Amino acid sequence: MGSLSIWHWLIVLVIVMLVFGTKKLKNIGSDLGGAVKGFKDGMREATDETSVPPQQVSNGQTIEGEVKEKVKS
Numbered sequence: 607m608g609s610l611s612i613w614h615w616l617i618v619l620v621i622v623m624l625v626f627g628t629k630k631l632k633n634i635g636s637d638l639g640g641a642v643k644g645f646k647d648g649m650r651e652a653t654d655e656t657s658v659p660p661q662q663v664s665n666g667q668t669i670e671g672e673v674k675e676k677v678k679s
Contacts, residue, residue: 623631 626634
């Protein structure tokens with residue numbers, strides 16, 4: 607009694623298509639796909655920004671470098 611058969615799901619699908627229409631469902635699907643693509647692009651940009659080494663400015667000059675090891679003085 608708790609599980610639904612394939613016929614139940616087909617009837618639900620037909621009712622949803624009658625209520626919303628196929629054009630509206632297509633638009634919802636494309637909007638959802640665009641949102642997922644935008645999220646993935648945003649995550650990719652965030653990881654790209656963190657991998658770039660920071661730049662420091664000293665006396666009007668840009669200094670780029672990387673610390674290899676710490677030296678105690």
